[in-house]
Amino acid sequence: MPTSRSYRDSCGVARALDVVGERWALLIVRELLLTPQRFSELRHALPHVSSNVLADRLRELENNGVIHRGPAETEGSTAYQLTEWGRNLEPIVRGLGEWGVDAPQPPEPSALSASSVLIFLEDAARPDPKAPPTVCRLDLGGRVWTVRLADGRLRVQAGETATADASLRADPKTLSTLLNDPSTLETARANGSIAVVGDLSAIRRLLHTIPRNDHPTTP
Amino acid sequence: MPTSRSYRDSCGVARALDVVGERWALLIVRELLLTPQRFSELRHALPHVSSNVLADRLRELENNGVIHRGPAETEGSTAYQLTEWGRNLEPIVRGLGEWGVDAPQPPEPSALSASSVLIFLEDAARPDPKAPPTVCRLDLGGRVWTVRLADGRLRVQAGETATADASLRADPKTLSTLLNDPSTLETARANGSIAVVGDLSAIRRLLHTIPRNDHPTTP
DNA sequence: CTGGATCCGAAACGATACTG
DNA sequence: CAGTATCGTTTCGGATCCAG
Numbered sequence: 001m002p003t004s005r006s007y008r009d010s011c012g013v014a015r016a017l018d019v020v021g022e023r024w025a026l027l028i029v030r031e032l033l034l035t036p037q038r039f040s041e042l043r044h045a046l047p048h049v050s051s052n053v054l055a056d057r058l059r060e061l062e063n064n065g066v067i068h069r070g071p072a073e074t075e076g077s078t079a080y081q082l083t084e085w086g087r088n089l090e091p092i093v094r095g096l097g098e099w100g101v102d103a104p105q106p107p108e109p110s111a112l113s114a115s116s117v118l119i120f121l122e123d124a125a126r127p128d129p130k131a132p133p134t135v136c137r138l139d140l141g142g143r144v145w146t147v148r149l150a151d152g153r154l155r156v157q158a159g160e161t162a163t164a165d166a167s168l169r170a171d172p173k174t175l176s177t178l179l180n181d182p183s184t185l186e187t188a189r190a191n192g193s194i195a196v197v198g199d200l201s202a203i204r205r206l207l208h209t210i211p212r213n214d215h216p217t218t219p
Numbered sequence: 220m221p222t223s224r225s226y227r228d229s230c231g232v233a234r235a236l237d238v239v240g241e242r243w244a245l246l247i248v249r250e251l252l253l254t255p256q257r258f259s260e261l262r263h264a265l266p267h268v269s270s271n272v273l274a275d276r277l278r279e280l281e282n283n284g285v286i287h288r289g290p291a292e293t294e295g296s297t298a299y300q301l302t303e304w305g306r307n308l309e310p311i312v313r314g315l316g317e318w319g320v321d322a323p324q325p326p327e328p329s330a331l332s333a334s335s336v337l338i339f340l341e342d343a344a345r346p347d348p349k350a351p352p353t354v355c356r357l358d359l360g361g362r363v364w365t366v367r368l369a370d371g372r373l374r375v376q377a378g379e380t381a382t383a384d385a386s387l388r389a390d391p392k393t394l395s396t397l398l399n400d401p402s403t404l405e406t407a408r409a410n411g412s413i414a415v416v417g418d419l420s421a422i423r424r425l426l427h428t429i430p431r432n433d434h435p436t437t438p
Numbered sequence: 439c440t441g442g443a444t445c446c447g448a449a450a451c452g453a454t455a456c457t458g
Numbered sequence: 459c460a461g462t463a464t465c466g467t468t469t470c471g472g473a474t475c476c477a478g
Contacts, residue, residue: 003450005470006325008267010395011335013249013312016319021242023451030232039460048227050452055461064322077459088318093232095311100235102304103283106225116230176229222469224451242470258441269471274442296440444475451468457461 002060019064020089024049024057029066029086030093031115034145035158036081038072044141045113061086094123112172114140118156121147121179125154125209134202135161139169147206154209166198168206182207221279238283239308243268243276248285248305249312250334253364254377255300257291263360264332280305313342331391333359337375340366340398344373344428353421354380358388366425373428385417387425401426 003022007014020026024046031037031045042054049057058080061067066086072079082089097119117140129152137160138145146161147154170178174193178185182204188194196203222241226233239245243265250256250264261273268276277299280286285305291298301308316338336359348371356379357364365380366373389397393412397404401423407413415422 001450005449007243007246008325008329009246009265009335010325010329010331010392011246011249012316012319012322012339013335014246014319015322015325016315017245018325019319019322021245023240024226026236026240027226027228027230027233030230043460046228048452050454051461052453052463053451056450085321092311092314092318095314096235097231099307099311100231100233100238103231103234103238106227106229106234106237110227110229112229116228116232120231173229220469224468259439262441267471269473270442271444271472272470275469440478442476442478445473447471449468449470451466453466454464456463458459 002056002063019066020061022057022060024053025061025066026089026093026096028054028057028061028080029082029089030097030119031113032067032080032082032086033090033093034115034118034156035143036070036072036079038077038079042080045111045115047111094119098123112176114143114145114172117172117176117179118145118147120176121210122154122156124211125149126211127152127154127205127209131205134205135164136202136206137161137164137167138175139167140175141171149206149209154206164198165202166196166200168194168196168203170194178207179210221275221282238285239280241276241279243272244280245308245312245315247273247276247280247299248301248308249316249338250332251286251299251301251305252309252312253334253337253375254362255289255291255298257296257298261299264330264334266330313338317342331395333362333364333391336391336395336398337364337366339395340429341373341375343430344368345430346371346373346424346428350424353424354383355421355425356380356383356386357394358386359394360390368425368428383417384421385415385419387413387415387422389413397426398429 006018020029027046028042031042037045043051058067062069065083067080068083069078070081127149133150136147138147143158144160146157146159146164170193174188178188185204185207189196225237239248246265247261250261256264262270277286281288284302286299287302288297289300346368352369355366357366363379365376365378365383393407397407404423404426408415
């Protein structure tokens with residue numbers, strides 16, 4: 001049963017939190033920023049949310065016009081996606097993410113979804129504007145993403161692309177480690193925790209878009 | 220006793236919500252955006268939070284480095300204020316406020332603090348850049364604020380100012396009504412729900428910085 | 439008065455098991 | 459796959475009480 005409590009405050013901030021202030025709500029929005037996702041994909045991305053709470057949140061967000069159910073790519077099934085109003089949360093969620101990286105690390109074991117790493121990548125990347133345009137195909141935890149590096153901007157899209165300079169298969173945590181310390185690329189490739197196909201230097205350019213700050217960070 | 224649960228997610232968004240995601244936390248931050256406030260002022264601004272939860276949140280936010288206790292203006296007492304890190308939440312809270320005004324209105328009775336109206340005013344005002352610079356003194360629910368209108372910007376400061384074109388005393392809800400419908404200014408003045416001293420047209424200019432959109436809104 | 443602390447019932451959450 | 463059902467635990471909300 002969805003939550004019904006309210007802050008009873010006319011202020012816009014309070015009204016926003018009446019809608020997306022309940023536990024897990026903004027993390028669900030984060031997951032849907034890059035692409036629609038199905039119930040089981042959300043469970044996989046947010047392994048610590050229990051299924052009843054996830055169902056409650058999705059119902060609540062749908063009733064409040066933040067998300068809606070639509071047809072999934074694979075026919076016959078449905079996926080949750082942001083409404084136009086829900087999409088307006090994007091700068092807020094990204095802002096929270098940038099603010100939160102300065103918080104103390106959470107205790108292990110700690111989850112990390114593909115969306116989390118990719119959103120961090122988009123926001124933290126500072127590609128050299130003079131570097132050659134690069135397209136990477138990422139196979140991250142069972143889904144395929146396209147990362148485009150051009151004009152001093154890094155952009156992530158869900159799905160395949162026709163032409164990629166290189167392809168990288170990894171899980172989100174490993175990619176996060178690589179972004180923190182690109183020098184581990186060779187070892188990771190050697191021990192099989194990642195797989196690279198194509199132009200290795202393209203992957204290397206991708207990893208080096210994150211400015212180094214000496215002390216490691218996690219998305 | 221402060222909350223101890225965590226999302227156990229390394230993502231920046233989740234780490235941010237581990238710190239400011241508990242109930243009432245971001246509304247406390249909202250209250251502290253314009254000026255430090257004391258425990259009793261926060262209780263007055265957030266009448267629906269119970270004192271134990273407020274105390275818990277303040278402790279938690281202090282432990283996490285979002286706020287700290289400092290000497291209040293009136294000596295002998297202390298006030299809560301944002302740390303440098305906490306202040307970085309400002310664009311996020313303002314963004315939430317702008318997003319939230321499109322949400323359905325909460326049920327009455329609904330609170331509205333001075334900070335809420337003033338932050339809404341700052342974010343929603345679109346002053347005519349060619350209008351004459353104007354300084355208004357606002358007496359809003361027991362505290363005095365200075366509103367400066369110049370160069371197409373509206374800025375709010377806590378406290379008195381030496382030279383003001385006009386002075387307005389009102390409570391937050393009344394000011395909100397006036398901002399929604401400036402035509403009620405005369406009636407409000409007549410029935411004593413507000414008091415104006417000085418240049419009435421300055422107040423009128425202030426109220427007209429909010430773009431009309433036909434259907435009423437509340438901060 | 440200010441700045442909380444204590445107590446208690448109600449609601450939300452977390453974990454696990456189960457079903458169409 | 460996409461959720462329900464159940465149940466123990468935590469947090470919240472509301473009222474009251476207390477020390478400085």
